[in-house]
Amino acid sequence: MATARLAHWAYNLTFADLPPDVVRAAVRSFYNWAGCTIGGSRHEAASIAHDTLSPFFGPAHASLLGLSVSADAQHAALLNGIASHVHDYDDTHLDTIIHPTGPVASALLAVAELHAPVRGQDLLLALVAGIEAECKVGLAVWPEHYDVGWHITSTAGSIGAAVAVGKLLGLSPEQLTHAVGLAATQVVGLRDMFGSHTKSFHPGRAAQAGLLAALLAQRGYTSSAQALEAKRGWANVVAATKTDPQAGLQKWIGFGEADVGVGLFTAAAGKGRWEILRNSFKPFPCGIVIHPIIDACIRLHRDMEAKGLNAAHIQTVDVKVHALVLELTGKRTPVDGLQAKFSVYHSGACGLVLGRATPREYEDDVVHDPAIVSVRDKINAHAQEGRGADAASVTVVWQDGTMLEKHVAHAAGSREVPMDDAMLEKKFLGSCAPVLGDAKAKQASAALWGVATVHDVASIIQVLVMTCSAPVATVEALVECKDMDE
C-alpha cells in the first residue's frame, strides 16, 4: 500500500538514480532555502521564537543560519524552518503551492552536523527524497485539503522531513514506514494563521516534527504500517471532503512496485515524475499570485524613469488579474509587513514608486510610508475571467492624462520564465549581505553552489553563520555583535 510503497521507494533511491536536472534542481532549491533562511534569521518572528526557546536548548550540535549561536538539532530544525519562510520568499511547487524545501532542508541540516561528516551527495539525495514525498502526498489530497483550510506546506512537510531524515540516517523500510506514520499524525498548519507570526511557525514545526518522527522510528518506536491509506489514516482524515483520497494516493504514490503511473519515479520501471523539477523560485517575497502585478509595475517604473514621470502625480492605477489574486491577496490596508505580503495594493505600489519588491519593502515603515500609501490607495484591481494566474495587465493614468500600460503574460519566476542561476544569486546576495556582510555572503554563495561535491556539509554550514568573539544571549545582542564584525 501507499505508506509501505513510499518507504521502500525512499529506501531504494540512490544518487545514481537522479538525472542531472534533478541534481541541479536540488542544488538550486537548497541554495535558495539557505538564502531565505539567513535573510529571515533576524525577522521579529524568528527572534521571538529564538529568545523564547533558547532557555530550553540542549547540547548545541546544530547551527542556526545567520546567527552566531547553535542549538540542539530539534530546536535548530524549528528555528531555521521559521526563518526560511518568514519573508514568504521561499520556493513553490506550483501544482500544490507547497513551499517544499523549508520543512525538509531545515530538518536535514540539523542532523547533518549531528552525524557529520555527511557528503553533499547524500544531503541532496535525502533532500530529493523528502521533497518528492511531501509533494506526492500533497498532490494526493489536493485541492480539497488546501481548500478546507490546511496549510499544505506544513501538513505535507512533516512527512517530507521524516522521509528525508530517515533516508539520511539510513533507516530500514520498516523504520521509514513508522517514521512516515509518526510524521503523518502531527498535522500542523491552519490557513487562518496567514498574516501572523504563526504562518512561518508551520514549516518550522513540520521540520521538527519530521525530524522527531525519524529519530523515534530509528529507535523502534512504532506507529502504523498504513498511516497514509488506512480508514482513519492521513489521507481520509485530512481530506475528509474529498470524494476518494485513496485514488489520489494510488495515482501519485502507488500501491505497489508496478503501480507507478505519474507517481514516484522508479528507476527499474523508468517511469514516474520528479516533482522537484516543477519547483519554482520567487523573485519577490510575497504571495506568489501577486508576482505578475509586481513584475508589470517594476517595468512601468523603468518606463516612468525614462520618461521623467512622477509617481506622486498618478491619478489611477487599474489592474486586471486572475480571480485568485483578490481572494488570497486582497488586503486593501495592511497594518504591517506580514499583512502587506498579502496585499496586491501595497506590492503594486512598491513596484511603481520604488521599482522593487525585496524584503525591505515589506518592513512596517515602508507599509506606512505616505508615498507608498498614496499610490496604494489609487490602485483598483479587477478579476478577469480566462486570465492565467501568472499574467496581469496594469494601466496607469496621470493627472495630466498621460497613460502607460504594461501586460505581463508570464511573471518572472513562473514556470515559463524561471529564475536563472544569476537571478537566484542576486536574490541570495540581497538577502544575505545585510546579515552576513558582503564578503561573507559571497563566500556563502560560492560554497553553496558547490554542495554536490563536498565531503562534509559542515564545511559549508560554517560560512552560513555569524562568528562572534563572545557568546550572545539574544538576537538583539547578536545585531550588536554583527556591527562589531563589520
Next chain:
Amino acid sequence: MATARLAHWAYNLTFADLPPDVVRAAVRSFYNWAGCTIGGSRHEAASIAHDTLSPFFGPAHASLLGLSVSADAQHAALLNGIASHVHDYDDTHLDTIIHPTGPVASALLAVAELHAPVRGQDLLLALVAGIEAECKVGLAVWPEHYDVGWHITSTAGSIGAAVAVGKLLGLSPEQLTHAVGLAATQVVGLRDMFGSHTKSFHPGRAAQAGLLAALLAQRGYTSSAQALEAKRGWANVVAATKTDPQAGLQKWIGFGEADVGVGLFTAAAGKGRWEILRNSFKPFPCGIVIHPIIDACIRLHRDMEAKGLNAAHIQTVDVKVHALVLELTGKRTPVDGLQAKFSVYHSGACGLVLGRATPREYEDDVVHDPAIVSVRDKINAHAQEGRGADAASVTVVWQDGTMLEKHVAHAAGSREVPMDDAMLEKKFLGSCAPVLGDAKAKQASAALWGVATVHDVASIIQVLVMTCSAPVATVEALVECKDMDE
C-alpha cells in the same frame, strides 16, 4: 467570538469560582494522572522516547515522574504525557471520550517547577481551566471530528494545555488568545495509530504543543484572534464533515459573555456546566467499552472460586455487548500488550482466569500465556441493540454442562458506579509500588491528596520521582538503580 470568549473566561476564572466538588474532581484527576504517569514511566514506549530524546535535553528544570532524571520543561511535558496514557489507564470525559488530564497536567507540571513556587491552588485552578477548555472545544466538534479519525484527546488537548499553562503564567487575554491559536494550529493525533506506541505519543505531543504555544504567546508571538471560529480556523477544518461547527462553538463556548448556555461556567451569570464533574476514572487499563465485560468476568471468577470451577474446563463463553465494543475492541488475536488493550477477548479471559485486569495483564507474556489464549479463543461476543455502553452479560458453560451467568448494568468506573477515593488509592498504589517501592508509593499518595493546600507543588513532585545515588543515562540503567534502592 469563541476564541476571545475562551481566553477571557480563562483569564477571569479564580479559585473562589470553583465549587468544592470541582476542586475535589481536580484533586482526583491530578492524583489519578500522577499514578498513571508513574506507572507508565517504565513502559517500552516511554523508555524508547526517553532514550531517543535524552541527547537533546536542555537544562533539567522539570521532573520525569517515576524516574531519577529530569529534563527541560518541553521534553518533560512530552515524556510525562506519553507515560500518562501508555497503559490506557487514565481518566475519561465520557461525553467526548477525551482523556483530559494527560495533556493538561503534563504541561502544567513542567512549568510548575520552572516557575516555582507554584501553590497547589494555582495548579488546580489552571488544571480546571485547561480541562474545561479542551472538553468544550471537543464537544463543539463531537462526534464527527472523532468519527472521521481524529484522536480527540490530543487534538483538543493541545488547546487545553495552552490555556492551562497560560493561566498559570498569568497571560493577558490577548496573549491567551494567541496561545489558543498556536495550540489550535498543531493538530496531533490520527486514530489509525491506536494499538501502537504512537497512541501515547499523542497526549505527550499535545502537552508539549500547548506548553510551546503559551510560551511563545507570552513573548508576543502572534497567531490569529479567531483561530477557533474563522472560516479556515480550527472547528471548520478539523470537523469538515460536520454540518455547522460554528453552532457547536456557540453552544459549548459561546460567542460573548451573555451567551453561555450549557457552555463555560460563568460566575457572574451563575450559568454553565463544569466538564470536570463528568470526568471518570478507569479501574482497568484498556479501552473503556470493555470494562463491563471485565467487571462481569471478575465477578464470575469469584463465583468460580467459591464453587471450585476450573477455567481450564470451560467450553464456551458467550458475551452480549454494545455494538461499539466490537467496533473498537474486536481484536481476536492480539499480538502484544498494546493490541490486547483493544481486545475484549483477551480482557475477558484475564477476568475469568485471573480475576483481575491490571497493567500486568497487558504485558506481552500474559497475552501469549496458553491458559489465557485457550479461554480467549472460546469467547464469542455479540452486539445487542438497546444495550448500554456500560452494560454487559456474560454466560459461561463448562464441558460438564455447568453454566454461570452474570449481568452488569453499569460497569465499575462508569458514571453510575464511579470509583471512590479508596478505589483510586488502591489503583494508584498498584501502579506506583512496582516503580517507587511500597513506602514511597504511600508517601506519594498522601502528598498528592494534599495538593490543594501546599505552598509549592515542587514539594510534592520530589516524592513522585526516584532518587538514585548516581546519575543514569538510560531507563534500563534506572531499573538497576531502583533495585539498589530497595
